[in-house]
Amino acid sequence: MAIVSLKKLTKRYGNMEIVHGIDLDVADREFIALVGPSGCGKSTTLRMIAGLEDISGGTIEIGDRIVNDLPPRSRNISMVFQSYALYPHMTVRENLGFSLKIAGAPKEEMDRRVAEASAILGLDALLERRPSQLSGGQRQRVAMGRAIVRDPDVFLFDEPLSNLDAKLRTQMRTEIKKLHAKVKSTVIYVTHDQVEAMTLADRIVIMRDGYIEQVGTPDEVFQRPATRFVAGFIGSPPMNLQEATVDDGKVVFASGQSLPLPRRFKARVSTGDKVVFGLRPDDLYPAGHGLHSGDAADVHEVELPVTVTEPLGNETLVFADFDRRDWVSRMLNPKPLKAGDRIAMSFDLSQAHLFSAETGKSLRS
Amino acid sequence: MTAKRLSAPILLLLPAVLVLAAVVVVPLSLSFYSSFTPFRLTRPETFFTFIGLRNYRNILFDANFWWAFGRTVLLLTIALNLEMLLGLGLALLVEKASRGQRLLRTIMMFPMMFSPILVGFQFKFMFNDNIGLVNNALQSLGLTQDAIPWLIEGHLAFIAISIAEIWSSTSIFAILILAGLLAMPKEPVEAARVDGCTPWQTFRYVTWPFIMPFAYIAMTIRSLDVARAYDIVKIMTDGGPAGRTELLWTLVARTAYSDARMGVANAMAYFSILLSIVFTVYFFRKLAAARTQIGAEW
Amino acid sequence: MVMMDANASARLKRRAATVAHRVGLFLAMLFICLPGIWIVLSSLRPTVEILAKPPVWIPQQVSLDAYIAMFSGVGKGGIPVLDYFRIR
Numbered sequence: 001m002a003i004v005s006l007k008k009l010t011k012r013y014g015n016m017e018i019v020h021g022i023d024l025d026v027a028d029r030e031f032i033a034l035v036g037p038s039g040c041g042k043s044t045t046l047r048m049i050a051g052l053e054d055i056s057g058g059t060i061e062i063g064d065r066i067v068n069d070l071p072p073r074s075r076n077i078s079m080v081f082q083s084y085a086l087y088p089h090m091t092v093r094e095n096l097g098f099s100l101k102i103a104g105a106p107k108e109e110m111d112r113r114v115a116e117a118s119a120i121l122g123l124d125a126l127l128e129r130r131p132s133q134l135s136g137g138q139r140q141r142v143a144m145g146r147a148i149v150r151d152p153d154v155f156l157f158d159e160p161l162s163n164l165d166a167k168l169r170t171q172m173r174t175e176i177k178k179l180h181a182k183v184k185s186t187v188i189y190v191t192h193d194q195v196e197a198m199t200l201a202d203r204i205v206i207m208r209d210g211y212i213e214q215v216g217t218p219d220e221v222f223q224r225p226a227t228r229f230v231a232g233f234i235g236s237p238p239m240n241l242q243e244a245t246v247d248d249g250k251v252v253f254a255s256g257q258s259l260p261l262p263r264r265f266k267a268r269v270s271t272g273d274k275v276v277f278g279l280r281p282d283d284l285y286p287a288g289h290g291l292h293s294g295d296a297a298d299v300h301e302v303e304l305p306v307t308v309t310e311p312l313g314n315e316t317l318v319f320a321d322f323d324r325r326d327w328v329s330r331m332l333n334p335k336p337l338k339a340g341d342r343i344a345m346s347f348d349l350s351q352a353h354l355f356s357a358e359t360g361k362s363l364r365s
Numbered sequence: 366m367t368a369k370r371l372s373a374p375i376l377l378l379l380p381a382v383l384v385l386a387a388v389v390v391v392p393l394s395l396s397f398y399s400s401f402t403p404f405r406l407t408r409p410e411t412f413f414t415f416i417g418l419r420n421y422r423n424i425l426f427d428a429n430f431w432w433a434f435g436r437t438v439l440l441l442t443i444a445l446n447l448e449m450l451l452g453l454g455l456a457l458l459v460e461k462a463s464r465g466q467r468l469l470r471t472i473m474m475f476p477m478m479f480s481p482i483l484v485g486f487q488f489k490f491m492f493n494d495n496i497g498l499v500n501n502a503l504q505s506l507g508l509t510q511d512a513i514p515w516l517i518e519g520h521l522a523f524i525a526i527s528i529a530e531i532w533s534s535t536s537i538f539a540i541l542i543l544a545g546l547l548a549m550p551k552e553p554v555e556a557a558r559v560d561g562c563t564p565w566q567t568f569r570y571v572t573w574p575f576i577m578p579f580a581y582i583a584m585t586i587r588s589l590d591v592a593r594a595y596d597i598v599k600i601m602t603d604g605g606p607a608g609r610t611e612l613l614w615t616l617v618a619r620t621a622y623s624d625a626r627m628g629v630a631n632a633m634a635y636f637s638i639l640l641s642i643v644f645t646v647y648f649f650r651k652l653a654a655a656r657t658q659i660g661a662e663w
Numbered sequence: 664m665v666m667m668d669a670n671a672s673a674r675l676k677r678r679a680a681t682v683a684h685r686v687g688l689f690l691a692m693l694f695i696c697l698p699g700i701w702i703v704l705s706s707l708r709p710t711v712e713i714l715a716k717p718p719v720w721i722p723q724q725v726s727l728d729a730y731i732a733m734f735s736g737v738g739k740g741g742i743p744v745l746d747y748f749r750i751r
Contacts, residue, residue: 004374050559051556051558051559052555052559066668067670068670069670069671069674069677070669070670071558071671071675072555072558073558073559073560073561073563074669074673077559078554078559078560079556079559081552081555081556082552083550083552083557084552085552085553086552086553086556087557087570087571088659089574089575089658089659098557098560098570099560099561102560102562102566102570103561113546130465131591141697143582146556146560150561151559156559282611306410343737347476379740419708445690454687455691458687458688458691459688461684462684462688469688469692472692472695472696473695475695475696475699475735476695479699487698487699488698488699490701490702490705491698491701495714496713496714496718498697498698498701501717501718501720504717504718504721505717505718532694532695532698536695
């Protein structure tokens with residue numbers, strides 16, 4: 001149970017700087033997800049917190065204690081690895097109890113805690129097996145059990161679900177969430193899967209190229225992405241993003257097609273500004289087939305040709321050509337459509353985003 | 366008369382089988398047979414006198430043979446244990462090096478490039494009591510004024526031989542254990558560090574079980590090697606002084622060629638092979654157990 | 664006396680480990696290389712220097728005598744080197 005605080009945390013390999021002085025405060029019992037594309041420095045950051053990588057600059061604090069140079073064993077953390085990292089020569093029981101044995105815990109306490117962890121994770125039937133006799137999901141469960149047995153200050157998860165198949169991943173995701181509800185401790189969870197981050201975390205940290213792009217609750221990063229990158233990274237299917245120029249109350253795209261400038265940005269941009277216009281698939285829908293919030297005056301209708309449709313049963317993703325590019329739209333209550341049909345599309349401009357084309361930063365206040 | 370024709374596979378294998386029989390099976394059976402005769406090279410007719418197990422019985426009561434046998438086992442024990450420890454240390458040192466690992470690996474294998482004969486000469490030169498490197502160094506450092514008779518005194522000669530043996534073959538342990546270290550997944554080690562292990566505990570509980578099979582492979586290879594140690598001893602002391610460094614195979618060679626008692630020598634040789642077999646079986650058992658333990662998939 | 668915090672002592676320990684590692688590696692490599700180096704050095708010295716008492720550690724004069732002798736043929740203190748490479 002502890003806070004974690006990173007200040008100007010930096011990692012360099014030779015002349016290559018991988019993590020550029022990031023600041024982050026994780027509250028006690030908070031579930032934080034570090035998310036970003038591969039190579040963004042999220043795993044390196046986690047490994048620095050764990051003490052598995054040296055830090056090149058800045059400080060790491062765990063529970064009011066600066067741990068910059070302490071070895072992992074002095075940090076009272078536990079970690080779940082992507083490849084499970086079980087000890088292959090030990091049974092599940094020995095794997096679970098290993099950290100307690102090292103710490104010199106008495107036999108009864110060890111048995112009790114292993115029994116607790118195994119009950120929480122449903123490992124009772126597997127205790128005498130070796131890791132090689134377990135399935136991927138079971139191994140992952142043992143790895144988590146090994147982490148919770150210790151009762152550490154902080155749990156670190158390094159892409160724990162990415163070696164599992166899609167179905168098992170969804171199932172384990174739910175289990176991790178339940179586990180956090182039960183165990184109630186600080187968790188830092190690294191993943192490249194934004195859905196995992198959104199569903200699990202109290203707050204999400206989106207990283208890119210060694211910088212933090214945005215920190216916020218799942219709602220915040222979805223509703224108010226701070227940068228063009230976050231807007232494109234969070235959400236599935238991704239937000240439609242297109243470069244445009246502001247011209248006298250209009251947003252003009254490269255092909256000459258235009259949309260009215262969303263009202264709330266009127267004061268923030270002026271004619272000639274280069275911007276990136278963003279609209280989520282949920283806010284672009286065939287007229288009458290979406291959920292729109294806000295003022296009806298903000299809905300702008302354009303007739304567009306359909307290029308492809310992807311029916312999903314309860315909804316259909318419609319790709320329509322606008323500004324010579326496919327824009328994704330989510331059609332609720334689907335009706336049959338085929339490529340080439342022209343339909344009236346509603347752009348819900350009250351939900352639109354504008355980013356500076358130069359800095360990528362959001363232009364909303 | 367219907368001659369049965371040989372099937373194609375047998376026909377095709379026949380040349381190889383014949384050659385193998387000529388170069389392996391025939392000499393082996395001849396030498397095995399001769400171990401039941403009083404065969405002397407100087408008196409060829411003795412090859413045909415069958416004396417049953419008398420040679421073997423004589424060996425069992427031959428003090429010289431048992432001394433050589435005991436010395437070989439002693440050398441085996443000392444050399445294997447020290448090589449194991451040193452090889453492990455060397456492998457760990459090299460594995461931990463962040464730069465120049467390729468160069469270090471090459472240097473590490475340096476002694477393996479030397480033939481045992483050359484190693485023998487090299488160490489004979491270094492342990493020379495008058496001009497050898499070892500005595501020169503000890504005297505220059507002021508540790509002693511005397512010329513230590515390395516190859517002349519029995520115990521010292523045995524130590525010198527052990528050192529030569531260890532120098533030349535620690536690399537085998539080091540290279541095999543290093544292979545094990547490099548093949549080993551890094552995550553369990555990291556997990557152990559996070560789980561609270563000191564470096565020593567990490568090694569003891571995680572790294573060591575992983576590399577144990579590799580150590581046993583090296584043990585097997587080396588036990589066979591040392592059990593038939595010959596060249597280094599032959600060059601350095603030739604079994605001397607006064608037979609104090611006589612090993613099994615120098616004794617066998619001496620009996621066979623200097624004393625020309627081929628029959629007895631062959632009996633000794635067959636008896637000695639037992640030693641190799643015992644060690645091989647022992648280490649293979651250990652290897653199999655260690656492999657199952659880490660759930661090795663090879 | 665300066666109080667050392669946990670980080671400083673951990674840093675010190677790590678530095679000590681690095682130094683120990685380097686020293687160990689150096690000694691190990693020296694032990695491995697020494698016999699070979701010694702042989703090569705000896706081959707390049709005049710006999711007087713090899714037999715000298717007290718020993719001469721760093722070769723004072725480089726001499727190729729040994730190599731010349733080796734190739735100068737039987738009878739002149741050499742060995743029939745080339746004969747070893749002859750097939751018949």
